[in-house]
Amino acid sequence: MLLFIISLYSFGQINNRISGTYFLTTIELPNKAVFDEWIKELKNLIYNFMKISVIIQIILFTICLNATAQKLSFGTGLDLSQDQNIEIEDAVFITTQLKDKRLVLLGEMNHGDGTTFKIKTGIIKYLHDNLDYNYLVLENSIFNSNIFWQLLNQTEDTQSNAQDHIYKIWSQIEETRELYKYLLEQEKQGKPLKLLGIDCQFSGKENSKAFINLVGRILGVDETSSIKFQQFAYELELMGPWLTALPQDKHQISRVEFLSLLNYYEDEVAKKVNEKIKVIWNLYFENIKILLQIRWPEKDNTIDIAAARDIQMFDNLKYHLDSNPAGSKFIVWAASFHILRNWNSLDADIPNSETLGEYIYTNYPDETYSIGFTANKGQTLNFLNKENVGIVKTKRKSLEWYCSKSINNYLFIDLKKFEEQYQLNQYTTKILNMNIISRWSDNFDAVIFINEMQPSTSKWD
Numbered sequence: 001m002l003l004f005i006i007s008l009y010s011f012g013q014i015n016n017r018i019s020g021t022y023f024l025t026t027i028e029l030p031n032k033a034v035f036d037e038w039i040k041e042l043k044n045l046i047y048n049f050m051k052i053s054v055i056i057q058i059i060l061f062t063i064c065l066n067a068t069a070q071k072l073s074f075g076t077g078l079d080l081s082q083d084q085n086i087e088i089e090d091a092v093f094i095t096t097q098l099k100d101k102r103l104v105l106l107g108e109m110n111h112g113d114g115t116t117f118k119i120k121t122g123i124i125k126y127l128h129d130n131l132d133y134n135y136l137v138l139e140n141s142i143f144n145s146n147i148f149w150q151l152l153n154q155t156e157d158t159q160s161n162a163q164d165h166i167y168k169i170w171s172q173i174e175e176t177r178e179l180y181k182y183l184l185e186q187e188k189q190g191k192p193l194k195l196l197g198i199d200c201q202f203s204g205k206e207n208s209k210a211f212i213n214l215v216g217r218i219l220g221v222d223e224t225s226s227i228k229f230q231q232f233a234y235e236l237e238l239m240g241p242w243l244t245a246l247p248q249d250k251h252q253i254s255r256v257e258f259l260s261l262l263n264y265y266e267d268e269v270a271k272k273v274n275e276k277i278k279v280i281w282n283l284y285f286e287n288i289k290i291l292l293q294i295r296w297p298e299k300d301n302t303i304d305i306a307a308a309r310d311i312q313m314f315d316n317l318k319y320h321l322d323s324n325p326a327g328s329k330f331i332v333w334a335a336s337f338h339i340l341r342n343w344n345s346l347d348a349d350i351p352n353s354e355t356l357g358e359y360i361y362t363n364y365p366d367e368t369y370s371i372g373f374t375a376n377k378g379q380t381l382n383f384l385n386k387e388n389v390g391i392v393k394t395k396r397k398s399l400e401w402y403c404s405k406s407i408n409n410y411l412f413i414d415l416k417k418f419e420e421q422y423q424l425n426q427y428t429t430k431i432l433n434m435n436i437i438s439r440w441s442d443n444f445d446a447v448i449f450i451n452e453m454q455p456s457t458s459k460w461d
Contacts, residue, residue: 077408078119078448093412094123097446099131102321102329102367103360107336107444109373109391109433112381114456116373117175119410119448123371124331125182128193132329135320136183137196139334140166142316143211143284144204145197158184165204167242169383170333174457198316198332198356200287200294200309201242208240211284215265218272232261236288239295243384246295255296262288283319287312306353310338314359332360336372336431340443347426347437357443372431372444376404378453380433388455395435398428403449411449415441 076093098104104127108116127133138145144165151161158180162171170176186193202208212233216224223229235258238250253261266285273281290312294305313334321330332339339357343350360368379388394400399418403411419425419441428435431447440447 076412077406078410078412094126095130097414098127098369101369103332103364103369104133104330105332105334105339105357105360105368105370107334107339107370107372107431109336109375109430109453110380111169111335112383112456113373113375114173114175114381114454115375115378115450116448116453117170117173117456118178119373119450120333121176121179121182124179124193124333127329127331128186128191133331134192134328135194135196135324135330137198137317137320137330137332138166138170139199139313139332139338140170140197141199141201141203142197142287144202144206145195146280147206147210147214148204149195152184152187156184163204164206165210167203168458168460169456171204172458172460173381174459196320198313198320198334200290200312200316202240202291203242207242208236211288212236215269218269219265223268228261229265232258232265235261239291255292255298258296259289259292262292279319279323283316287316304351304353306337306355310354310356311359313338313356317356317360318363336433336444339370339372340432341370342442345438345442346432348434369446370444372440372447373450374400374429374431374447375450375453376400377451379455380453381455381458383456383458386458386460391453392430392434394430395428398430398435399440399447400430400449404451406449409451413447413449415444415446 106120106123108120124133124136148161148165151165152158155161159171159177162176162180165171171180183193183195197203202211204210216229216233219229231253234252239246262285266282269281269285270278290308293303294308297303317330317332321328334356338355339360340355341357341361343352343355343358357370361370375391376394378391380391381387382389394404399413402418402422403413419427419439425439426437427440428437429440429447430436431440431444
C-alpha cells in the first residue's frame with residue numbers, strides 16, 4: 001500500500017508539471033527543446049521513485065527479519081547470567097520438558113567446547129536445585145569416578161582431585177571449575193549430586209594405578225609381592241593410558257596369561273570383599289575385560305571399538321539405575337556421538353554403530369530426554385595438541401543458519417517444533433561436529449544453539 005501511494009504521488013507530480021508548465025492550451029505542442037526537458041524531468045522522477053522503492057523494501061525486510069528473530073516458535077532464548085560462571089535463569093521451558101523425566105542426556109560437539117561445558121554446568125545446577133536430579137553420570141571410568149567421589153571431602157581443591165580420576169578434557173580445564181566446586185558445596189550441605197562413571201576405560205592421572213593399589217590392599221602384601229601380581233600390575237598399567245597406542249613390544253607376558261591372571265584376581269577379590277560390594281567389583285573386572293578387547297585384541301580379531309564401549313557404557317548405566325533408590329534422577333554427560341539414538345538416520349559416510357543413546361532409548365523411551373549442542377561459529381580446543389581450531393562453516397538452510405538469525409546468542413531448540421515450522425524432513429546440522437543431513441528429531445529431542453563457541457582453556461602440560 002505504501003509503495004502504491006508513492007507511485008500515485010510521483011505520477012501526480014509528473015502530471016502537474018506537464019499540465020501546469022508545458023500544456024498552456026489544449027492545441028499547443030511543445031517545441032523540441034521543451035519536449036527534451038520534459039523527458040529529462042520524467043527520467044529523474046522515475047529514477048528517484050525507484051531509489052525510494054528499494055530503500056522502503058530494505059526497511060520492510062529488516063522489520064520482518066527482526067520480528068521473525070524475536071518470535072522463533074521452535075526456540076527459546078536462554079536467559080544466562082553475565083558473570084564468569086553461566087547460570088540458567090527463569091528456565092520454565094526446561095522445567096516443562098524435564099520435570100517428569102528420569103534421564104537427561106547432555107551431549108557435546110567436541111571434547112574442547114568451553115562454552116558448552118559452561119552451559120552444561122548451568123543446566124546441571126538448575127536440574128539439581130529445581131527438579132531434584134541427584135546423580136551426574138560422566139562418560140568417565142566407572143572405577144575412577146567412584147574413587148573421585150570417595151575422596152571428595154578430603155580437599156577443598158576438588159578440581160585437583162578430579163584431575164587424578166577424570167579425563168583431562170573435563171578436569172584440567174578452567175570451564176569446569178565451577179562444576180567441581182558445586183559438587184563439594186552440595187555434598188557439605190547434605191544435598192549431594194553424586195558423580196558416577198560409565199566408561200570401561202581408566203581415566204585421570206591415577207588411571208589404572210588406583211585400581212591396582214586398591215586390589216593390592218584387599219589381597220594383602222603376600223599376594224602383591226608375588227611375581228604374578230607384579231606382572232598383572234605391569235600389564236594393566238601398560239594398557240591403561242587413554243588415547244595412547246599400546247606398545248606391543250613391551251609386554252612381559254602373553255595376552256592369554258594376562259587374561260588368566262585377570263580371572264584369578266577377580267575370584268580372589270570376590271572372596272575378600274563383603275556381599276554388598278561384590279556386584280560392583282565383578283562389574284569392574286568385566287569392564288577391564290572389555291578394555292582388554294579394545295586395547296589388546298586377539299590376533300586377527302577386529303573389534304568395533306565404539307560399539308564395544310557403548311554397550312558396556314549402557315550396562316554400567318543400567319547398573320547405576322538399578323542399584324540406586326527408586327525415584328532417583330540422572331544427568332548423563334557424554335559426547336553427542338554416544339547419545340545419538342538412530343545412527344541409520346544419518347546421511348553420512350560413517351560406519352554404522354549401535355550407540356549408548358540407542359540402548360537407552362530402546363529401554364527407557366518415555367523416561368529419557370536428549371539434548372545436543374551446536375554452534376554457528378567460533379573455535380574449539382583440539383585436546384590432542386592443545387591448538388584451537390575453527391568450528392565447521394555453517395551451511396545455508398541448516399539449523400544453525402536459521403538460528404543465527406535470532407537476536408539471542410543462545411537458544412533452546414525443540415527439534416520437532418523446528419521441523420514443523422520450516423516443514424523440514426531432512427536438513428543439515430553440526431551437532432556431530434560436521435555438516436550431516438538427517439531428521440534430527442529422530443536422534444535428539446532438543447539442541448542448544450550457541451552463536452559463537454569459545455574453546456576450553458586447558459591447564460595440562
